[in-house]
Amino acid sequence: MEMSIAAGRLVIACHECDLLHRIHPLRDGERATCSRCGAGLWAKKRDSFEHTILLTVTSLILFVLANVFPFMTFELHGRVQTSHLSTGVVEFFDRGMWELGLLVLAASILFPALKILGMLYVLVPLEMNRRPWKAAPVFRMVAQCQTWAMMDVYLLGVIVAVIKLADLATLVPGVAIYSFGALILTLAAADSTLDPHAVWEKMEDLP
Ligand SMILES: [Zn+2]
Structure with a gap:
């Protein structure tokens, strides 16, 4: 349209x-x-700004939890190893597989962060009737990145790896893996409550 x-x-x-x-x-x-x-x-969606901001703030909290807390704990022959969301990226870089490292970094950390921060940067001032600097290009970027589509592929990869490792080691899922799963849902929900037309309309109305 x-x-x-x-x-x-x-x-x-x-x-x-x-x-x-x-x-x-x-x-x-x-x-x-x-x-x-x-x-x-x-x-026009009802209370689109309030709902989207609320879901995005929730996503921000989940994103921080997903990055701070352990993703998974492995136990093999008495040796315990804890991995974080960023561990996979570091491993790929250490082994010289920087293309895969970049891909995982983008899918699991960079794009979700860009999406969350960009969304809040545009929506929060607009809700308070102020037009943020460079609102249009930032919003275009945010509206285009369907990050959750990449994040669920990442999570699926993790689940497959876990199933393969389950026979070899004892695996304990950490807080981060649940936060990451919930983050996929809240970002998808924020996408569905977002009304891009209403955002463009409000941007146009403000000086
Ligand atoms: Zn028609």
Whole structure:
């Protein structure tokens, strides 16, 4: 769906039949439908800012827990080894496999951090009716990175490794692995409560 704002009114093209509509800004919970084919143009989500900020702050707390606490404890022949979320990255770099190290670093740490911080950077000031510096490019970046899609692949890899190791060593999941799993869910939920149209609209309204 293409949209732009002209003279305080939204111009939206129907994604089904391409008919252009000029609509007034919607109230929470209101829906706009195409006058030709009846397809939904835009349904404004209720309390989208509050819900998204709350879920993102929760994600930030889970992200910190996932990075600070042990991810997994291995016990093999009486030797106990504790690993953290960053351990895998360090191992790859130590063995010269820097491409894999970078990939894991991006999927498990960098992208989630960028997403969480970018989201808060844009949404919190907007909620207080202030427009943050460079809000548009930051929000475009945030809206484009579907981080949880990469994070669940990472978690799946960990689970497969754990199943393979389970016969050899005693494994105890740490606080971080649960936090990481919950983080995937809260980020996905934040994506679904986020109403990008409402964010663009609010950015345009503020000086
Ligand atoms: Zn239509």
